[in-house]
Amino acid sequence: MIKIVVLATVMALLVGGMIYSQSDAQPVKPTCVSDEDRVQIRRQVLSAVDDALHDHMKTLFITWIKDPRDQPGRASAGIQAAIVHYQRARADALKWNPPSC
Numbered sequence: 001m002i003k004i005v006v007l008a009t010v011m012a013l014l015v016g017g018m019i020y021s022q023s024d025a026q027p028v029k030p031t032c033v034s035d036e037d038r039v040q041i042r043r044q045v046l047s048a049v050d051d052a053l054h055d056h057m058k059t060l061f062i063t064w065i066k067d068p069r070d071q072p073g074r075a076s077a078g079i080q081a082a083i084v085h086y087q088r089a090r091a092d093a094l095k096w097n098p099p100s101c
């Protein structure tokens with residue numbers, strides 16, 4: 001029993017240390033990107049954002065069908081929020097411009 005308590009304590013300290021050390025981490029940024037890679041990466045990000053919006057809209061609709069409570073207001077609020085986040089993600093992807101190699 002003592003071994004389990006000691007092991008659990010050590011694991012908790014390790015996990016806590018990992019979380020604490022990651023909180024000060026700076027975002028990783030590429031030092032440079034080739035022009036071809038920049039175009040390809042941006043295309044992939046925009047495609048993923050499009051796919052995510054599509055998937056989210058399907059989820060909202062399925063939820064609407066399953067739970068008609070407070071509809072269509074809840075669905076409309078979810079759609080409006082999704083559109084705002086979609087626009088922000090696209091704008092960020094289009095602004096992304098690391099230095100050329």
